[in-house]
Amino acid sequence: xxxxxxxxxxxxxxxxxxxxxxxxxxxxxxxxRAKRDKAAWQLxxxxxxxxxxxxxxxxxxxxxxxxxxxxxxxARLNGISVHWASNAEEHNKLVLDILQRNGxxxxxxSKSMLTEECHLNEYLSQHSIExxxxxxxxxxxxxxxxxxxxxxxPCIHKKKEEIGALFHTHLETPEGNADxxxxxxxxxxxxxxxxxxxxxxxxxxxFAVAETGExxxxxxxGNADMGAHLADVHIACMGIEKIIPQRRHLGVFLRLLxxxxxxxxxxxxxxxxxxPRPGQQMHIxxxxxxxxxxxGREDFRNSLKCIRCGACMNTCPxxxxxxxxxxxxxxxxxxxxxxxxxxxxxxxxxxxxxxxLCGSCSNVCPVKIDIHNQLYKWRQVLTKEGYSPASKTVAxxxxxxxxxxxxxxxxxxxxxRWFMRTMPWLVSNKLNxxxxxxxxxxxxxxxxxxxxxxxxx
Amino acid sequence: MNVGLFIPCYVNQFYPQVGIASLELLEKLGCQVQFPxxxxxxxxxxxxxxxxxxxQSCNELFVKNFAQYDYIVxxxxxxxxxxxxxxxxxxxxxxxxGIRKKIYELTEFITDVLKVKDIPARFPHRVxxxxxxxxxxxxxxxxxxxxxxxxxxxxxxxxxxVDGLQLIQLDRxxxxxxxxxxxxVAEEAVSAKMGKDRVADHIRQGVEYIxxxxxxxxxxxxxxxxxxxxxxxxxxxxxILNKNV
Numbered sequence: 001x002x003x004x005x006x007x008x009x010x011x012x013x014x015x016x017x018x019x020x021x022x023x024x025x026x027x028x029x030x031x032x033r034a035k036r037d038k039a040a041w042q043l044x045x046x047x048x049x050x051x052x053x054x055x056x057x058x059x060x061x062x063x064x065x066x067x068x069x070x071x072x073x074x075a076r077l078n079g080i081s082v083h084w085a086s087n088a089e090e091h092n093k094l095v096l097d098i099l100q101r102n103g104x105x106x107x108x109x110s111k112s113m114l115t116e117e118c119h120l121n122e123y124l125s126q127h128s129i130e131x132x133x134x135x136x137x138x139x140x141x142x143x144x145x146x147x148x149x150x151x152x153x154p155c156i157h158k159k160k161e162e163i164g165a166l167f168h169t170h171l172e173t174p175e176g177n178a179d180x181x182x183x184x185x186x187x188x189x190x191x192x193x194x195x196x197x198x199x200x201x202x203x204x205x206x207f208a209v210a211e212t213g214e215x216x217x218x219x220x221x222g223n224a225d226m227g228a229h230l231a232d233v234h235i236a237c238m239g240i241e242k243i244i245p246q247r248r249h250l251g252v253f254l255r256l257l258x259x260x261x262x263x264x265x266x267x268x269x270x271x272x273x274x275x276p277r278p279g280q281q282m283h284i285x286x287x288x289x290x291x292x293x294x295x296g297r298e299d300f301r302n303s304l305k306c307i308r309c310g311a312c313m314n315t316c317p318x319x320x321x322x323x324x325x326x327x328x329x330x331x332x333x334x335x336x337x338x339x340x341x342x343x344x345x346x347x348x349x350x351x352x353x354x355x356x357l358c359g360s361c362s363n364v365c366p367v368k369i370d371i372h373n374q375l376y377k378w379r380q381v382l383t384k385e386g387y388s389p390a391s392k393t394v395a396x397x398x399x400x401x402x403x404x405x406x407x408x409x410x411x412x413x414x415x416x417r418w419f420m421r422t423m424p425w426l427v428s429n430k431l432n433x434x435x436x437x438x439x440x441x442x443x444x445x446x447x448x449x450x451x452x453x454x455x456x457x
Numbered sequence: 458m459n460v461g462l463f464i465p466c467y468v469n470q471f472y473p474q475v476g477i478a479s480l481e482l483l484e485k486l487g488c489q490v491q492f493p494x495x496x497x498x499x500x501x502x503x504x505x506x507x508x509x510x511x512x513q514s515c516n517e518l519f520v521k522n523f524a525q526y527d528y529i530v531x532x533x534x535x536x537x538x539x540x541x542x543x544x545x546x547x548x549x550x551x552x553x554x555g556i557r558k559k560i561y562e563l564t565e566f567i568t569d570v571l572k573v574k575d576i577p578a579r580f581p582h583r584v585x586x587x588x589x590x591x592x593x594x595x596x597x598x599x600x601x602x603x604x605x606x607x608x609x610x611x612x613x614x615x616x617x618x619v620d621g622l623q624l625i626q627l628d629r630x631x632x633x634x635x636x637x638x639x640x641x642v643a644e645e646a647v648s649a650k651m652g653k654d655r656v657a658d659h660i661r662q663g664v665e666y667i668x669x670x671x672x673x674x675x676x677x678x679x680x681x682x683x684x685x686x687x688x689x690x691x692x693x694x695x696x697i698l699n700k701n702v
Contacts, residue, residue: 013646022650030629037602046605315603317633321650354644356637356651357505359594363603376505383507396508403466403503404514406495433642437649438680441471448469448476452492456480 005347008354012322021159026320028156033314035263036364043255053252054368057305060243061295067210067243068286074213075284078275085287088118094285095120095202095235096127102233102281104200106130110217110224111138112204113151113308114237114287116330120202132194134223136187143170149324151331152261152310157323191223201227203273205238205284206307207253211246214274215284218257218267225271233281236273240286241304253307256366260309294342299377303338305367312361312371318354327351334361338374341382349387352378410449460488461526463560465536466498468672475672478699479532479563485699486571488530493522501539505638509543516546516553524552528570529560532695534592534670537562541596563695564612564670565598573615579702581621585664586613587655587678588631589671598670602631612670612694619697625662632658636677652681659689666692 016022040046060067072082085091091114099107107124109115109131121131121142133142137154141147143166148154155163164178173186203224208215215236217224228234244253250270258264276282295301313319313333324332329340329348334355340348352375361371382388402408434440460483464476476492483490499519500512519540523529531537540560546553567573588610593599599610616622635641635651642648656678659667667682667689669675675691682689 009644009646012644016646016650019650026654040605043605317635317651318644318647321647321654353507353640354647356590356633356635356640356648358590358633358637360590360601360603360631360633363594363601379505379507380509384510388507392506393508396503396506396511400503400508400511400515403498403500404518406497406518409466409497433645434680436645437684438652438677439683441676441679444471444473446473448464448473449492449494451473451477452480453494456492 006328007350008322008326008328009350011326011328012318012354015323015326016321022321024159025157025323029314029320032153032262033311033364036260036311036314037263039259039263039265043259049252049256050366050368053256053307053366054305056244056249056252057367058302060245061241061301061304064240064243064295067245068240070210071208071213071243072286074211076213078213079282080213080275081281081283083283083285085285085289087289088287091118091237091285091287091289092120092123095237096124096129098233098235098281098283099124099129099200102200104129104233106132106198107200107202108132108134108194108198108227108231109202110204110219110227111135111154112202112237113148113331114204114239114289115202116148118237118287118289119330120237132191132198134191134194134221134227135219136184136221136223139187139191140166143167147325147330149332150310150313151308151333157325195226195230198227199231200233200235201231202235202237203228205236205242206257207244207250208238208242208284209245209247209250210243212274214247214272215242216250216254216270216272218254218270220262220264220268222269225269228273232279233283234273234276235283235285237285237287240288240291241306257307257309260311260364260366290343294339297342299381300338300342300374302369303335303342303371303374305369306335306339307367309366311364311366315360315364316355317358317360318356322354327354334371334375335369338369338371338378341378345382345385345387349382352376352382414447458488459525459527460490461523461529462490462492463496463499463523463529463531463536463540464492465531465533465672467676468532471676472672472693475532475693475695478693478695479530482563482567482695482699483530485577486567486573488571490530491526496522499536499539500543501536502638504539504543512543513547516544517548519544520546520549520552520556523556523560524549527559528566529556530563530566531560532563532670532693533672534562534589534596534598535673538591538595562592562596562598562670564592564615565596567615567698568611576615576618576698577702578618578698578700579620580697580700582665583623583625583663584616584666584668584697585625585627585659585662586610586616587634587659587667587669587674589669589674590631590633592670593631599631615698616668616694619700620702622697625659625664627658627662629658634674634677636674638673641677648677649681652677656681656685656687656689660687664689666690666697668692668694668697670694
């Protein structure tokens with residue numbers, strides 16, 4: 001919807017023009033990070049849980065083929081129709097086909113980042129299908145004609161006053177009412193009518209259990225359950241990496257997911273769907289969309305361990321001060337920055353550079369993805385593949401030459417100090433991005449090397 | 458013991474007093490210290506920008522300068538981490554591997570190798586400690602707040618031995634300052650905002666000085682402090698530990 005060709009640096013520069021909003025965004029997400037810390041500290045086995053989850057996911061990725069076939073077989077035995085989609089387009093067509101076969105022109109959908117990744121809403125609306133998102137945050141961004149800015153908290157960029165205004169326009173709530181409880185009630189009445197009248201419901205999938213052919217959907221609002229239980233047709237869309245081997249492994253993942261995401265011990269609803277009720281159709285669409293390609297990239301394959309908790313976003317000091325939309329991708333933040341280039345290197349070449357490589361993301365990740373190392377590695381790949389500006393390459397080559405020749409380095413250093421001491425305006429001007437909000441260091445009279453030659457040699 | 462002192466390129470050029478303090482401190486603690494005069498840089502500015510493939514000659518120079526020492530000590534967590542993670546030399550990989558193992562950030566060298574009990578220094582001021590990310594999360598010189606694990610900090614354990622020094626607690630003890638190498642200019646808006654927020658946390662606690670193990674973070678914070686005409690100063694931890702009683 002509002003994806004543009006602007007870079008993260010440009011989009012976050014715009015976001016930072018309203019400093020008060022940046023502060024609010026930062027503090028809101030930091031508060032969630034703090035809740036996550038508190039929840040984690042209540043489990044002495046937290047780090048063991050992370051390690052266990054990481055190993056289970058590594059095992060799944062190493063045996064994905066077998067587990068997917070096992071899941072397909074068991075799901076079919078349960079009476080679920082299983083479909084395979086190699087990319088977003090195939091996924092969207094499969095959904096449309098199911099809708100058309102059932103003569104439906106409207107449907108409801110609970111939260112699914114996969115359908116965001118596939119741009120399903122856009123595709124369906126182009127085919128005159130009405131989609132109503134039933135997750136409150138997603139409904140809000142849908143009414144605002146925006147995309148989610150966060151995978152767990154889709155409208156975290158919006159203040160309650162803005163939501164009040166949006167509801168006034170679309171749901172006829174009184175003007176100026178921004179009371180969260182009141183607005184939530186209005187949304188509930190609005191959505192209840194949709195739940196009762198739509199016959200087709202899409203949900204995402206948090207975990208698909210190979211051994212039983214069932215899948216688990218986690219929500220706090222119960223909207224996935226309400227949708228799926230009332231609908232004649234339930235379509236569940238999942239990325240192929242969502243497989244876990246056995247039901248008992250949920251004991252690891254469900255404990256990690258909500259604590260990492262919001263600091264809750266568990267999601268309010270963790271619902272198991274194993275077979276359609278009599279008369280109901282249940283479909284599951286297994287989507288690749290670049291995942292097997294990522295699986296083949298040794299340095300980046302373990303990004304597929306992600307369980308979409310959003311903890312890396314909440315802790316990321318850059319994300320908190322950029323806003324999710326600055327990442328111009330369905331999945332924002334640190335995890336988005338290592339997943340996106342796999343889909344389109346040219347379009348997302350800026351994202352691995354939207355980080356200080358501080359490493360906080362890797363530390364909160366419940367499945368121990370080495371996110372910051374992968375950001376570093378993507379930088380190398382993108383540069384080698386030619387997605388770096390030519391001017392940067394020239395500058396880097398000059399720097400490499402200077403730094404590999406001590407004699408050149410000494411004169412370059414002297415020149416730099418000479419410029420700063422005698423003509424500071426040459427450096428301290430508006431063309432130098434450093435100087436926009438920061439002063440330059442005072443130039444010293446001598447370098448350390450000069451001092452050393454005089455005092456120790 | 459024979460110590461090769463590795464001074465980051467920008468410290469050599471802009472903050473000679475940090476190099477002097479590091480050298481004098483190590484000498485005071487009984488080390489034989491040499492500063493190889495042909496050293497330049499660890500190569501991180503290129504590598505973090507996506508040009509690690511251009512760092513080969515920089516690496517070779519580093520190996521040539523430092524292979525001979527028992528230990529290599531550097532007053533920067535970030536440069537030390539880069540060498541530990543990325544120093545390779547196809548012509549002399551054994552030497553490169555040796556350097557990766559025997560390079561230390563200054564405070565971890567003092568606590569882990571020299572195992573110093575006392576620091577004869579005095580610094581009667583309110584000080585805030587900036588935990589630079591590469592030293593903390595990369596070299597693990599301090600525990601990280603994200604982990605459910607017992608807290609510790611090598612630089613803080615040294616500061617606690619300094620006479621008169623009052624260490625203050627921050628609201629966010631280990632948030633990144635936003636320097637990030639070329640990030641500081643490529644992502645100027647976010648970088649500067651992160652720096653402003655870090656500075657504000659220290660100022661809220663009423664510090665007189667902000668210290669840390671990485672001058673790059675401190676240079677960034679200093680740039681913001683000076684622009685704000687703040688009386689708060691930055692000081693590298695080596696300068697504090699070298700302040701005579």
